[in-house]
Amino acid sequence: MNDSEELAPAVASILRSAEARGDPEGGPLSVDARSLPAALSRAETDGRVPVIAEVKPTSPTTDGTRDADPVELAERMVAGGAAALSVLSEPDHFGGSPENLRRVREAVDVPVLRKDFVVRESQLDTVAADVVLLIARFVGEDLGDLVAAAEERGFQPLVEVHDAAELERAVAAGAELIGVNNRDLAKLEVDLETFETVAPQAPDDVTLVAESGIGSPDDARRMVEAGADGLLVGSAIMDGVSESPSGGRGAESLETVTENTRRLTRARTQR
Numbered sequence: 001m002n003d004s005e006e007l008a009p010a011v012a013s014i015l016r017s018a019e020a021r022g023d024p025e026g027g028p029l030s031v032d033a034r035s036l037p038a039a040l041s042r043a044e045t046d047g048r049v050p051v052i053a054e055v056k057p058t059s060p061t062t063d064g065t066r067d068a069d070p071v072e073l074a075e076r077m078v079a080g081g082a083a084a085l086s087v088l089s090e091p092d093h094f095g096g097s098p099e100n101l102r103r104v105r106e107a108v109d110v111p112v113l114r115k116d117f118v119v120r121e122s123q124l125d126t127v128a129a130d131v132v133l134l135i136a137r138f139v140g141e142d143l144g145d146l147v148a149a150a151e152e153r154g155f156q157p158l159v160e161v162h163d164a165a166e167l168e169r170a171v172a173a174g175a176e177l178i179g180v181n182n183r184d185l186a187k188l189e190v191d192l193e194t195f196e197t198v199a200p201q202a203p204d205d206v207t208l209v210a211e212s213g214i215g216s217p218d219d220a221r222r223m224v225e226a227g228a229d230g231l232l233v234g235s236a237i238m239d240g241v242s243e244s245p246s247g248g249r250g251a252e253s254l255e256t257v258t259e260n261t262r263r264l265t266r267a268r269t270q271r
């Protein structure tokens with residue numbers, strides 16, 4: 001991809017570091033994936049809003065780093081009703097790691113999304129996950145090959161788009177899981193109208209995930225009413241986790257994660 005001048009500086013930096021990252025050792029992974037669409041439908045059947053809760057230690061738009069144990073965070077998200085989890089494995093801008101993801105996936109039984117910025121096939125083999133993110137804008141013409149390579153390994157690829165043209169490319173690449181990112185990677189601004197504009201243009205048989213900027217039960221209802229089968233939520237769930245895990249404050253703030261997750265998963269909708 002060669003449009004870094006059209007990306008926010010922080011995003012161009014994310015892309016540069018993804019391109020520079022070394023390749024993992026060993027051959028292609030073979031993954032026995034837990035189904036994300038099945039987990040999202042189970043949540044709906046149970047009367048929960050289908051939330052994919054994200055273990056997100058930091059980001060270019062977050063102050064400070066939450067270094068609470070990712071497994072403890074993940075367990076509290078599941079206790080709050082999360083249908084699935086997303087774990088950052090990107091180390092340089094999001095404080096994530098492949099090891100965090102491996103430990104979380106071992107500890108929970110819901111599907112786990114690998115949240116990273118994969119730019120070439122070999123990077124799929126860094127760590128096993130149930131779902132792997134492929135960002136249409138970052139991978140350009142390689143999208144179809146990466147979707148196929150992810151599926152060959154057993155991953156469910158979640159293709160992230162931001163507009164109708166990217167949606168068309170995702171569908172042409174064979175994506176069955178599509179995430180519409182409300183965050184514009186050119187400006188880092190978040191607008192929930194993005195999902196409302198793009199979602200109606202998606203084929204009915206695609207599982208649609210609304211990503212980013214979902215901060216309240218009203219936002220969650222709004223995205224489900226606009227057609228979201230799943231909601232990817234990071235900041236609003238991590239909100240309140242202290243930047244230091246030590247002492248009583250750490251334990252209290254971990255409990256906040258359960259409450260934050262529950263507030264969103266219990267946001268009933270009329271759909």
Ligand SMILES: O=C(O)c1ccccc1NCC(=O)[C@H](O)[C@H](O)COP(=O)(O)O
Pocket residue numbers: 010011014054056059060061062183185188211212213214232233234235236
């Ligand atoms: O979150 C950021 O600051 C960010 C900046 C640049 C590129 C990507 C970024 N976020 C990645 C994500 O996809 C979000 O972590 C995810 O959608 C959750 O978003 P939110 O609920 O708004 O934390």
